[in-house]
Amino acid sequence: MKPFTKLVIxxxxxxxxxxxxxxxxxxxxxxxxxxGLGKGKEVDECxxxxxxxxxxxIQEQFTTLPGKVSILFKVSDSxxxxxxxxxxxxxxxxxxGRNDDCFNTISxxxxxxxxxxxxxxxxxxxxxxxxxxxxxxxxxxxxLKSASISFIDNVMPDTAQESFxxxxxxxxxxxxxxxxxxxxxxxxxxxxxxxxxxxxxxNDPSTDLYGAVIxxxxxxxxxxxxxxxxxxxxxxSVVLFTDGTDQASRFTKDAAQKKVDEADPNISFFxxxxxxxxxxxxxxxxxxxxxxxxxxxxxxxxxxxxxxxxVSERANSFYLFEYCSPKRDGSGENNLAIQVKxxxxxxxxxxxxxxxxxxxxxx
Numbered sequence: 001m002k003p004f005t006k007l008v009i010x011x012x013x014x015x016x017x018x019x020x021x022x023x024x025x026x027x028x029x030x031x032x033x034x035x036g037l038g039k040g041k042e043v044d045e046c047x048x049x050x051x052x053x054x055x056x057x058i059q060e061q062f063t064t065l066p067g068k069v070s071i072l073f074k075v076s077d078s079x080x081x082x083x084x085x086x087x088x089x090x091x092x093x094x095x096x097g098r099n100d101d102c103f104n105t106i107s108x109x110x111x112x113x114x115x116x117x118x119x120x121x122x123x124x125x126x127x128x129x130x131x132x133x134x135x136x137x138x139x140x141x142x143x144l145k146s147a148s149i150s151f152i153d154n155v156m157p158d159t160a161q162e163s164f165x166x167x168x169x170x171x172x173x174x175x176x177x178x179x180x181x182x183x184x185x186x187x188x189x190x191x192x193x194x195x196x197x198x199x200x201x202x203n204d205p206s207t208d209l210y211g212a213v214i215x216x217x218x219x220x221x222x223x224x225x226x227x228x229x230x231x232x233x234x235x236x237s238v239v240l241f242t243d244g245t246d247q248a249s250r251f252t253k254d255a256a257q258k259k260v261d262e263a264d265p266n267i268s269f270f271x272x273x274x275x276x277x278x279x280x281x282x283x284x285x286x287x288x289x290x291x292x293x294x295x296x297x298x299x300x301x302x303x304x305x306x307x308x309x310x311v312s313e314r315a316n317s318f319y320l321f322e323y324c325s326p327k328r329d330g331s332g333e334n335n336l337a338i339q340v341k342x343x344x345x346x347x348x349x350x351x352x353x354x355x356x357x358x359x360x361x362x363x
Contacts, residue, residue, distance in 0.1 A: 038073065040349035043337045046102035047094060047348070053078060054340055054347025059233045059318070060121060061351060067358040070322045072121050072233055073349065075340060082317035083342060088113045090342060093323055096335035103337055111323040112362060118320035119163035123227035123234045125183060126155055126311060129216045131242035132170040132178075132197070134205030140243065140274065140297040141199055147304035148194045151239070152187055154308035155315075160185040164315065167223075168193055169216060173206025173248045177215035183223065209246035210256035213286055216240065217259045220267050235318070236267045237311050240286070241304075243274040253282060260286055268314055270307050274300060289314075324362030327355040 040058035043049055060072045075083040093113060094103035128151065130136075136144060148168075157164050168180040168190060181193035220236040227234040246253070260269055271287030273280060274294045284291045290310045294303040327334050334355055339348040 037349050040073070040351045043339075043348045043350045044096075044103065044335070047337060049339055049346065049348050052347040053345035054083060054342060055080075056338065056340060056347050056349035058349055058351055061353065063353055063355075063358075064363070065357050066360065067324050067327070067355075067362050068322055069325050069336065069353050070116075070121075070320060071336075071338065071351070072118060072318065072320050073338075074318045075347070076317060077345065082314040084313045084316035086115070086319060086340060086342060088115050088321070090340055091321060092339040092341075094337040094339070095325065095327065096337075097327060097331050098334075103335065106323070106326065108323065111325065113321070113323035116320045116322050117161070117163075118318060119161055121232055121320060122163050122318050123232050124164050124315040124318070125220070125223045125227060125234070125236045126164075126166040126315075127216055127220055127223075127236070127238045128152075128166060128168045129177070129212055129238060129240040130168070130170045130180075131172075131207060131209070131212075131240075131244070132202050133172045133207040133244065133247075134202065135207075135277075136243050136274075137199045137202060140300065141197065143297040143300045144241070145194050145197060147300040149191050150301050151304045151308045152190045152194070154305060155311050156185075156187040156190065158187075160187070166190055167219075169212075169219070170197075170201070171208055171212035171215075172202040173204035173208050175208065175211060175248075175250055177212055177219065206247045207242070207244050208248035208250055209242055209244070210251040210253060211246075211248065212240065213256040214251055214259045217263050217267070221264060224264055224267060233318070234266060235315065236264075237270060237289075237314065238267065239270045239272070239307060239311060241272040241274070242278065242283070244277045245279050245282070257285055260288060268311070270310065272300075272303050272307055274303075325353070325355060325358060328358050328360075329356060331355045331358070 038057035055076050056073050058073045062070050093106040096103040165183045165185050167183040170178045170180050216238050220238050224234045224236045268289040269287050271283040271291045273283045292303045292306050294300050333352050337350045
């Protein structure tokens with residue numbers, strides 16, 4: 001082989017290697033954007049807590065006199081699956097002041113540690129988006145209504161909370177995302193809206209699937225921006241049901257997928273497909289958080305329930321953990337580490353808080 005040819009091959013090999021490396025870095029960066037430690041950092045090695053099986057991502061933190069420390073974070077496993085249902089006794093608190101070589105364990109009982117309602121700092125909005133094209137209205141409307149009501153029952157809290165809201169939209173072949181029920185905390189209002197759907201609701205028998213994806217993503221983005229005003233943390237879920245493919249051809253698949261891929265990382269996307277006319281790959285790509293498919297209308301409620309479990313778990317994986325710190329005014333800035341254990345898994349995150357003005361007692 002000639003020297004010049006060898007040089008060209010070498011340069012091409014280096015270019016290929018560098019390109020692959022950059023692609024991997026991009027993927028990791030995107031994942032860490034939504035599922036890293038947030039405002040926290042890795043725990044100091046002096047605690048020797050081991051590898052994290054659970055990821056605690058700090059979303060916000062603040063202190064309240066006379067001595068309360070509040071941390072809002074979400075918990076997921078190493079595969080990014082949300083972890084819900086944790087209780088205060090599963091958390092361990094560690095503090096490190098300026099006179100401490102390492103961290104001291106703070107008793108959760110003595111510090112009155114608790115998981116508090118997070119409505120004052122967290123807002124979660126769910127958009128249920130239903131395909132009401134002719135094929136659904138003529139063959140599976142009864143089953144869809146029953147499955148949607150079951151979804152509402154599972155996702156919305158039994159007692160209305162300002163931090164959990166849902167809106168219902170529908171689409172057919174028109175260039176519009178139709179509003180069925182605006183954002184509300186009322187489970188009863190949402191159920192009435194579903195029951196009110198009739199088989200003559202649509203004037204266009206076609207299916208504008210890609211338009212519905214684009215418009216619902218835009219709406220979720222608007223709601224997320226509005227709900228995060230005033231130092232609130234927000235999350236949103238788009239849950240889209242269809243029994244077919246895009247027929248209107250008003251928008252392209254690439255445009256819809258780009259809208260989903262470039263959405264805020266705190267927006268989750270779920271899809272539910274029915275029957276044999278759907279494109280499972282398209283729905284899987286659009287429902288990048290989770291997708292599920294029903295072979296027939298009798299399976300609809302089961303699939304809606306499966307999605308509702310995922311939506312509920314994600315919403316309930318945000319925790320407002322609060323405790324009364326023993327640190328007092330004059331101690332300045334202190335390190336804080338929080339560890340959680342769930343079965344055989346554990347995870348921890350570290351942050352700081354300022355104890356200026358802290359005195360005895362806690363609300």
